Amino acid sequence: MSLEMYQEQIIERYRNPVNIGTVENPDATAKDYNPSCGDDVEIQIKFDNDVIRDIKFQGHGCAISQSSTDLLMDLVKKKNVKETQNITKEMFLEKVGIPFSPLRLKCALLGFKVFKLALYSYLGK
């Protein structure tokens, strides 16, 4: 039954996200919406020699979109731009390891999409 997606970890992260907030003098900021529901995620990143020194998010949305964004931050923090640039949707989902229902992929990937937007804007500089 696909309610197993709502694992302890997801509910816990949804209630008490670890990486929520803003970053001082961010080098990259990006925001996007899920148009069908109006959910949004904004991500701010501070780099240090192309290494992600700090990354934070703010947003409104369901347990899936918010907690998966929070988990994504754990994954990319302290990593270098190159490494994170190569992370695909599939790799991200695999690493997070939650059996997201296909119905909820858009939710699960909202933060990932915004993260990529932020990277592009940084690299574009």
Added chain:
Amino acid sequence: MSLEMYQEQIIERYRNPVNIGTVENPDATAKDYNPSCGDDVEIQIKFDNDVIRDIKFQGHGCAISQSSTDLLMDLVKKKNVKETQNITKEMFLEKVGIPFSPLRLKCALLGFKVFKLALYSYLGK
């Protein structure tokens, strides 16, 4: 069989319309189209004390639209405005006496519609 609509009279009037042309110093002029085929009829009327002294038409169109307009002129010429104003579609069709197919009613009534427009524009003056 509904080809009986193409009576001698219709074909003859289509080839050699009696009331074709223009009127000198018309008191009323009207023109309309059948939007689906681009056919058109323009009617000009000269009145004499509210009596239709002269009425002529010009147009492009099928045997049905053109000959029925021609036949209409016979019917209203020398008549007075009041009388012709009261002629309904149904009366007109009955008087002409041709068994127009329902498919072709729009054609058969194009001239009638334009005639009514001309009358209104005269009465509106």
Added chain:
Amino acid sequence: MDVEKIRGDFPILKRKINNKPLVFLDSASTSQKPQQVIDAIKNYYENHNANPHRSIYTLCDEATQIYEKSRGKVSKFINAKKDEEIVFVRNTNEAMNIVAYSYAMNNLKEGDEILLTIMEHHANIVPWQMLQKKGVKLKFIDINDDGTLKMDTINDMITKNTKIVSVVHKSNVLGTINHVKEIGKIAHDNGSLFVVDGAQSVPHMPVDVKDIDCDFLAFSGHKMLAPMNIGVLYGKKEILEKMEPFMRGSDMIKEVQLTESVWNDSPWKFEAGTPNVEGAIGLSEAIDYLKGVGLDNISGYEEKLTEYALEKLNGISGVKLVSPGNAKLRNGVISFNIGGVHSHDIAYILDEFGVAIRSGHMCAQPLLRRFGFQSVARASFYLYNAKEEIDTFVEGLEKVKKVFGK
């Protein structure tokens, strides 16, 4: 009203979702279709399909008759004066765009105002925003906490510059039915054009344009048992006649020269290109179905379902209605939240029970913000919903609370 019989007419209700029978509580979003409508579409394509208005052969004539008779059916359904007052469109959104582009963009000027309400659907907000670039100002009537419009503020908000008043008849979030007749009188006394968004009213209650005396009424077929992509813009004949066309091209003309054209008569001048005969016959059949059951019966039945549902919801701790109020105020539409749980999660968990509800911003973000929400869950009822389906819905809500440890 024989609900069991009605349910038998809707083939999709036999569908299983996650091994449970479908409980469709999202009719305010789009309605399901009875076999009669599906068969009418099938019959049209199998026996009568042609491009109407264009030629002289039997199928073409049949298609034309089907199309124009459907227009007549719609006209009678909303009690229009003339069939030519019915413009077939794709949906309510397009209907509003016709008024915004063809009427407002051509008639309003800097300093003019458009009066809307805070409870409008995006379809009745975003088209008007376009007018701002002409210097037109948008104003929004506020609502009370029970979801009713602040009627007493309208006289203050309407000014000599108010050229258009456009109001939703029944809110898709609150269920509130606005006093459109009264608002229309205020608008007309002020010399303003009066537009009504009937997307939620026309499918659920008798609507009479002569009685309301609106200048325009917009609604969508897909919310009233008809196929997708057929909708209606009703407009008073004298206004439609004076309006510029919107879409330009074939069929909306009488004559085309290289650099100018003569427009067709309305309503055809607003229907460019090959029209949707399938949609028209589908809508006609849907109207027959609704009339057969009776619009009064439908709204009465929806009220009963709402009453039952509200009673149940009141018993669940943590459930918060967007606007409180009884069944008479909510009219088959219940928007709510469960503290701390996002509407998407509610909808998703309900889906495990076969229950389909809407979640998200409801295409009414300003209204949601007014109540301090970013998203809500909504259950909405229609003639084919059974009382027992509400029990399943409630069962699902209990599960939501469990998953989120409430």
Added chain:
Amino acid sequence: MDVEKIRGDFPILKRKINNKPLVFLDSASTSQKPQQVIDAIKNYYENHNANPHRSIYTLCDEATQIYEKSRGKVSKFINAKKDEEIVFVRNTNEAMNIVAYSYAMNNLKEGDEILLTIMEHHANIVPWQMLQKKGVKLKFIDINDDGTLKMDTINDMITKNTKIVSVVHKSNVLGTINHVKEIGKIAHDNGSLFVVDGAQSVPHMPVDVKDIDCDFLAFSGHKMLAPMNIGVLYGKKEILEKMEPFMRGSDMIKEVQLTESVWNDSPWKFEAGTPNVEGAIGLSEAIDYLKGVGLDNISGYEEKLTEYALEKLNGISGVKLVSPGNAKLRNGVISFNIGGVHSHDIAYILDEFGVAIRSGHMCAQPLLRRFGFQSVARASFYLYNAKEEIDTFVEGLEKVKKVFGK
């Protein structure tokens, strides 16, 4: 190509008209639908219907998948680079209006020129006439007497002010297929936007937008076995992205504030309101059908039918083709007159034989005037037409001559 088998797929071909089997020779106007498409519609409403993109429940997800997969199907069919280059519209007319309103009205200015051809359908003339009020000039490339475009005059007609070149791929009156790739190169070399009206080409021959390198391509589903009211505007991604939206309202936004909104990404920003999922799945199914038969096979077969018909018509005195020429030039479209007989009368008498042909101005008045006609008769062929049907057609024409005493 097994025509008998194909005919078996089209239920309407069992229809009797005036007690004769239907001979449908008006597919250039609208096509008939195979059982596969009709069943897809039925199946959609009986099992999957919901408003896509809006919520989180199984039916909604299915409807969204059906809709977006259909977009992908169309994208591959015309070899677009990305699925997001496909905007679902109602018909070719609407597609052209999007380009005229959202691109041209916002980007062209006084003194600019739009280059069209004299053989355009009204759908590719009337929308551009609107630009004239901005001081934009329309110019029309002329044609040769055989119905081909005067290619050698284009270089003279295109100027530095020519901002848009918009050309029909295949004429609905002449059957002429224009060299769009070549014209596109001239347009692009000149820095002009290149728009193609593919209403008659996409249903009948392989069309590849990458190969043509057009900026926009418009076509209608109903002419290619799909339901009414679904069509396509293909647009290059970078152009769509920069364009203002056309219809404004719900679903085409990311966020709505009272006085401003954030647009959705394209193509969704051009699809306001509840979309036509039924039409999309119908179009997808129609594409599968056409691909199954093979577009090359279809155009080859149509050429054979045209050859046979031209041979027969040449044998009837008094029949005058609008533009003479062989089957390779006419491509399944034969427009003609019979001296002194109006096209309506021809069409009506043919109907007595069960034969459906188009009559009238063909929505191409400037072209007809160019050849000195006010109206013509047109027979057009598609994959489901049989050779014997042409014999019935010819039999009918003999009767026309008899009625009119020729």
